[in-house]
Each structure stands twice: as structure tokens, then as C-alpha cells.
Amino acid sequence: MNKPTPANPLRLSTDYPELGTAPLDITRRFTSDYFDLERTKIFSKTWLWLAMAYDLPNPGDYVVKELEHAKASIILVRGNDNQIRGFHNSCSHRTNRVAYAPSGNAPKGFTCRFHGWNYGTDGTLNFVPQDDLFPELDLSCNGLTPVATDLWEGSIFINLDPEPEETLAEFLGEFANSYAGFFDGMEQACAYSVEVNANWKICIDAFVETYHFAFVHQSTAAGVLTSKDNPYGRLEICRLYDKHRVVSARANTGYTPTPTEAVIASLGMQQTLNPDFAQAAENRLPEGINPAKLNDWATDILVLFPGTVIYPWTGWFEIMNFIPVSHNKTRWEMRIGMQPATNAGTWLSQEYNSTLIRDVVRQDWTNLEMIQQNIESGAKKEMHLGDQEIMLRHQYDVVDRYINSK
Amino acid sequence: MNPTPLPQAFEYLRPFDEWALASVQERMHKRIDSDFDDLKRFYDTFLPNFKDAVSHLNNFSLEEMPDAEKNLFRIAASFIEAAVAVELLGVPDEPSAYPIDKIDVERASIR
Known part of the structure; x- marks a missing residue:
């Protein structure tokens, strides 16, 4: 397994000094006037x-x-x-x-x-x-x-x-050709959708960093992405493209599966958040996935501007799509795609994964509506984005670029 | 009413036959509406034999499953809900979790 990366707390943003480290002005980015600009200059x-x-x-x-x-x-x-x-x-x-x-x-x-x-x-x-x-x-x-x-x-x-x-x-x-064939043969295991009372960017922000994992997801998914080496589940190897971006998440190689996960794994029907490292090693992923070829790779977070997030796991995927309904309402859809279930065991493995992911994202949504309300209150004029939140900083930068275009 | 048929080797799940639910909506609602002690009893009873149940079900085609196996399959799917609650959450549902009624779910039912 990889040695833990020497602790460079600013490792994601080192290559992207142009994005800066200043707080983000939130006084105008979430208003209905701003949304009108986004509608015409981005979503249309x-x-x-x-x-x-x-x-x-x-x-x-x-x-x-x-x-x-x-x-x-x-x-x-x-x-x-x-x-x-x-x-x-x-x-x-x-x-x-x-x-x-x-x-x-x-x-x-x-x-x-x-x-x-x-x-x-x-x-x-x-x-x-x-x-x-x-x-x-x-x-x-x-x-x-x-x-x-x-x-x-x-x-x-x-x-x-x-x-x-x-x-x-x-x-x-540039990355478009490097995912060839990844989605082939997979079909829908499960889909979720919900309308959340929060701006579309606030919603996406919650799904592109793992800084929140140890707190929001302590009871659910934190264990698979945080480890002794990486107690906060820090992300690695950020690549910012012109409009899109990707970052990799490391798995916890020392993760102890729950009794139910252990049964699922023992029956060889594992398509879950906790990667089967042996299977992952055999599974030839397309070049663009796990771009740094981390041995303890869990997934990537690929953001397709403006509002789509793809997580390619070993042998399955999630796609989240964020459709703005208004400046303070977003319809979120999540697809979980997997190899078709061939027997009850693989079906139940899908059921476990879909159920766990559902309860993980339910932990996110409650926060987002509170954030939206507070932004509208004007209580704060800015937000602070740390190194691990470079994906957010780049998103706002690209939005700015579109809004400020002709 | 006829009792829900179950494969003979899994008759011990009889006290939990109300968990033989076809749709994920029914299963998740039953989980969050249950007392934690009831979830734990269901979980504790099924866990030691869950692997056997899955192995048994794997002998049958998903498309043509006899009624007794179908009920076992449905109870096994409900076990997944109970397992997430018991193993991870420690409660039937976290009070801070986003209300489940607001989320639409598309997932094939066990028919």
C-alpha cells in the first residue's frame, strides 16, 4: 500500500496558486438576480x-x-x-x-x-x-x-x-477520452431524487469535499474513507481542468467491515463503499479514473460543470445531477449504476449499498437548508474555503468566468 | 388469512414475517417506524443465519422464485434496513436526517 502522503496540508491548491486562498464573497452569488445571470449565461x-x-x-x-x-x-x-x-x-x-x-x-x-x-x-x-x-x-x-x-x-x-x-x-x-468503457454493462440499481430548499451551488459544494466526512457522516460512511493514516479522509491529487475538475479519495485499508458487510464480502458479491482491494487490483480501470494510481484508491469525485458529479467506484458508480429550480431550490437526482444483479446475493449487495448511500446523503441535506437560510439572512458576508475545498473554489471561479463573459 | 409461506429451514423467521415487504418504500418506512429493540431482535435473530439464507436464495432465479423463497428474499432485504440501523446508526433513524418522505426512490420491487 502507498505510504501516507507526507503531511502537506495545502497539497491540493499548491499547483493552482491563481485561485488564491481568500474568503469567498457570498453577498451576491446566491440572489435571484444572480440566478437570472446563471440561467442565461450558464444553463442555457x-x-x-x-x-x-x-x-x-x-x-x-x-x-x-x-x-x-x-x-x-x-x-x-x-x-x-x-x-x-x-x-x-x-x-x-x-x-x-x-x-x-x-x-x-x-x-x-x-x-x-x-x-x-x-x-x-x-x-x-x-x-x-x-x-x-x-x-x-x-x-x-x-x-x-x-x-x-x-x-x-x-x-x-x-x-x-x-x-x-x-x-x-x-x-x-481533455479527460473525455480517458473514461472509455467504464460505464459499459452497468445498469440502474437505484435512483433517488429530492427537491431541497438550497441554491444549486450550495448543494454541489457538499458533495465534492470530504472535510465534512468525519463530522456529518461519523455514524455511516466516515469509516470507509478515514483511517489511522488519514484521520480526516483528506483528498488527494486534484486536477482542475478548464471547467471541470476531479479529485481522488483514499480508502481505509484497515477498515473493519460490519457483520453484514462481512457476509456480503464473503459471498463475493461486494459492490459497496468499502472497496475489495483484490478486485480493484484486478479490475483495469480506464486511464482517467484514479489518475494518480493510488493503491488505496476508493473513488474519484469528477465534477462536470455546471451541475453533475460522478463518483466512479470499482465496478459501480454514482452520478448526482443538480438541477436548479430557483435561486434557492434545487432538484437533486442520484443514480446508482451497477452490474445487473444475477442472483439474490448480488441484489442484496446492491440493496445494502443503496440503503447506506441513501442514509449518508440524508445526513447532508439537513445542513444545506440551514446554510441557505443563513445566507439569505445576510448574517455572514463571506465563507472560508480551505485547501480541501479547492473543488468549491474552482466551481465559483468557473461560474464567475461565465457570468462575466460578454 | 394464510400465513406467509417460508422455506422450512427458515421457519425461525416466522415471528418476523411482517418484514416480508416487496418495495423499498415499505421496508424503509417499517424500519423508521419500528422500536429500536424490535429492530435489534430481528437483526440478532437473522444475522447468524443471514449467510445461509443468501446462499439458499442464490439457488433460485430472480425471475422465477417460489413464493416461500420470495418471502425469505423480502425479509432479507428488510434485514439490510435493520442492519444499517443497528450496526451503524444505533437508532431506527437519526433525528437530524433529512425526512425520508421527501425523497423519491426508484428501485425494483421483489415481485
Whole structure:
């Protein structure tokens, strides 16, 4: 196992002096006026994670995603030609919605319930009742309004800008090719969602540092990420990209599993927070994961700007997506993806992991609503971000860059 | 009402057959609505044989599980809830935890 890193308390920020160490001004970053800028300059311009391709396994499968920040309802659909496309959920007639369920299978496309206009799974306007009433209507150019949609490693992203300034690959940048195949073969074990009364940045902030672990998660997950060598679960090896960022978390190699975890491990069905180091050593992860090749690696925290956090564990993953609803409300969705359960044992292993993670994040949410309320009270004018919170500092820096752009 | 069928070797779980719950919503609510002593009794009874139960269930396909095994599977899934409460939290639910009713869960039920 790796020797513990010599205690350099400022190891994450050493390479990034330009971010500074000053307190963060919080007087204007969380207001509704500021949120209006974020809506137009960030969420309407950048690529947004929206779903997994495995949500749409069959032609005609669709999901509808509400993006309140753009007042947009977006349909993602796998066409009968097997291609995944995104559309605004709006009829070309008088703009009503055409898809009403949050998900489903619609091989015959979408029919507006107002006057029966029908669109194919490729968005084409197929049928208009009594079309002789519309002498100027050209069906061929009145399909559903497309939304720029692209895939990266099994994730579906959209861009609300009708003419995105960069492709998804350009937006993701240098690390995009280094995750090849990681998500292959995994499917949804569990998903959670909740609307939290807190600003989207406050919410993300809680999931990109482990400084809080020994306190907030003392009863649950602290044991697997804190150790004698690393009592506070300090993160290692931060890489700040242009907009995105990643940092690695070390596991506790001396962790004593609970009796239930021990049973799960003894049956060889371990897909849990406590890594199986033997399995991890065998498991060839793509180059971009565990970039420093730590022997006691637990997971990475990969933040895709603006609001998606991916944790690739050995053989499974979590993806958290933070959708701003308003300046002080966020809808958070978490996907836990794993290899499909083949028997009761692997299913119960998934159940253990999903249950534990649920109770871990429930420990986070209570704090965030209190933080939001206090920010709105104006009691404090600034927050202090330590070295271990460099992921937050970079996020605010990138937000600033977008807000201050033309 | 017929008693919940259980595989013969696991009849000792009879006092806990009310934990044979198909959905995670039912299981998590039952956990947080239980007294800790009841969770502990369930946990203490099942833990020594949990491995045997899982090994037994592994002989059956997830798609075509007989009713008795399905009930054992459901009780085993509830055991996971009880185990998190007993082994980690020390209470049925932490008072400071975010209210469970506000969280939507999507997880396949044991049907």
C-alpha cells in the first residue's frame, strides 16, 4: 500500500496558486438576480447531463425532463432508427405539450392532446387533423423543435443553446477520452431524487469535499474513507481542468467491515463503499479514473460543470445531477449504476449499498437548508474555503468566468 | 388469512414475517417506524443465519422464485434496513436526517 502522503496540508491548491486562498464573497452569488445571470449565461449555454442511455433501451422509449431554470420540458427519445434525440416538449400548433408521462414507450410518437397533432420518434410532424384548415402549413418544417443532444460514455447530454458554441466533446475537453468503457454493462440499481430548499451551488459544494466526512457522516460512511493514516479522509491529487475538475479519495485499508458487510464480502458479491482491494487490483480501470494510481484508491469525485458529479467506484458508480429550480431550490437526482444483479446475493449487495448511500446523503441535506437560510439572512458576508475545498473554489471561479463573459 | 409461506429451514423467521415487504418504500418506512429493540431482535435473530439464507436464495432465479423463497428474499432485504440501523446508526433513524418522505426512490420491487 502507498505510504501516507507526507503531511502537506495545502497539497491540493499548491499547483493552482491563481485561485488564491481568500474568503469567498457570498453577498451576491446566491440572489435571484444572480440566478437570472446563471440561467442565461450558464444553463442555457453549456452541455447539461440529463439521463443515461440505458434509460432508453428500446426504440420508442422516452423520458421527459423538466428544466425549470429554462422553463423547458425536454423529451429524450430513442427513435425507431435507434438514435437518441432531444426535443422541446411543445406542439407546433399552439405550443401545448405532446408528452405527458415522465417516461414511457411511444413507438408511434407523440400526439398533442389538444388537437391531435402527431409527431414521430424522430420529431417529424406526421399528422394534422383536418390539415386542409391550414393552407400555409408545411409539415416538413414543423416538427418538434430539436435540442442539441449528444452522448458521452453512456450519458445523455443536451445543450439548450440552439447553436451550441462547442460540441460536447469540446466542452468536456481533455479527460473525455480517458473514461472509455467504464460505464459499459452497468445498469440502474437505484435512483433517488429530492427537491431541497438550497441554491444549486450550495448543494454541489457538499458533495465534492470530504472535510465534512468525519463530522456529518461519523455514524455511516466516515469509516470507509478515514483511517489511522488519514484521520480526516483528506483528498488527494486534484486536477482542475478548464471547467471541470476531479479529485481522488483514499480508502481505509484497515477498515473493519460490519457483520453484514462481512457476509456480503464473503459471498463475493461486494459492490459497496468499502472497496475489495483484490478486485480493484484486478479490475483495469480506464486511464482517467484514479489518475494518480493510488493503491488505496476508493473513488474519484469528477465534477462536470455546471451541475453533475460522478463518483466512479470499482465496478459501480454514482452520478448526482443538480438541477436548479430557483435561486434557492434545487432538484437533486442520484443514480446508482451497477452490474445487473444475477442472483439474490448480488441484489442484496446492491440493496445494502443503496440503503447506506441513501442514509449518508440524508445526513447532508439537513445542513444545506440551514446554510441557505443563513445566507439569505445576510448574517455572514463571506465563507472560508480551505485547501480541501479547492473543488468549491474552482466551481465559483468557473461560474464567475461565465457570468462575466460578454 | 394464510400465513406467509417460508422455506422450512427458515421457519425461525416466522415471528418476523411482517418484514416480508416487496418495495423499498415499505421496508424503509417499517424500519423508521419500528422500536429500536424490535429492530435489534430481528437483526440478532437473522444475522447468524443471514449467510445461509443468501446462499439458499442464490439457488433460485430472480425471475422465477417460489413464493416461500420470495418471502425469505423480502425479509432479507428488510434485514439490510435493520442492519444499517443497528450496526451503524444505533437508532431506527437519526433525528437530524433529512425526512425520508421527501425523497423519491426508484428501485425494483421483489415481485
